[in-house]
Amino acid sequence: MRIPIQVSEENREPIYHQVETQIKALIVGGKLPPGTPLPSIRALASDLGCSVITTRRTYQNLQADGFIQTIQGKGTFVREMESTRMEKTKQKVVYEAFEKAIQQGKQVGFSKEDMKAIFSTIIKKNFTNGG
């Protein structure tokens, strides 16, 4: 039972947060539909090369936010979510991704115009070719 998550070598965010964000994105993007079983905290830690302390924290946060539920003796599963919440989370995931990209642009000293140009190039590239 593997899920497509990766811990970035270049991202300075704590691992638990990276994993949390990625699982949320997989859930709201429909890649992990409600009812999908998730790996145990031990198996996930092994796949990611982190400690169970980190994966436990990730699952606790996801559970508190209503994304997953743990059924005693059966395991952890993706929860059913109302569509309004789903929509909100989708917004948030994308918003955060842009936010991060712009922070990085600022870090290397790009101007607003530089970044707008890059943004429209990427949009063009992704949406003209049948996307």
Added chain:
Amino acid sequence: MQNLLLQVKGLSKNFNTFKLGPLDLYVKQGIVTGLVGANGSGKTTLFRLLMKLMKEDAGHIQFFGRNWTENESTWKEKVGYAGELLDAYDFLPIKELKKLISPWYPNWNNQQFEYLSKRYQINLEEKYEKCSNGTKKKIDFIFALCHDPSLLLLDEPTAGVDIVSRRKMKEDLIRFMEDDEKSIVLATHTIDEINQLCDEIIVLDSGKIIHSYNKDDIYDNWARVWISNLTQDLKNHPNVIHYELTPPQIVTNHMDELESVLQAEQITSLQVQRLSMEEVLEYIIEYS
């Protein structure tokens, strides 16, 4: 969750040419502790002392929160040790070894023994001494797992073991840890095992614990940073473990601290990369 399955305080043992300890060790429930260190750093000696195969000069060992008197061996029923346990009877075939050892444990699970013997393709008719090193390791591993232990003490369990069996052992250990109530102390030289199994890492050097970490702290704190320029102050900074000039880059063991230094010295960080576990352990062992 934070129960201690094993607690060691001030443990020491003197030999003619080597001294172990004094060392402290805490093994929490639900946690796999990796024991890392060069050959001869004292890992096996530590296991021997824990298993009372050798008497300590000083110190206290508590299993499952209790002090056990010397004659009382009930704690051993809950400990699975894969080390040198079978060497004393190596002239016996494996099935005879089983007949000898299984009565020691009230919770011996014969089904488990048979399942694992098949899984690792052990020929039960073979004498232990005639088995290859890798096969001996697999047999040690099986014997450690068949009496429903709560704590595993594994001394390089996969040394010399073939790739497929290694993978199976890893799976079996993950399954062993699944209920979050058990613990493992794992001496290893294999980076994959540290990455895929361990939560905490203890580095042993010349009989002493020189580092003790949660694995994720290593990821969070250690990094390679490419910078605009390298100053003398930076080269001499205690949190700069290593530097290279072309292109200017440093290795740090404390990213937060380093960031404030860079800011104070007005040095730009161009790129930050986490270090692999292998790199970090090499730095720790080499520069300590």
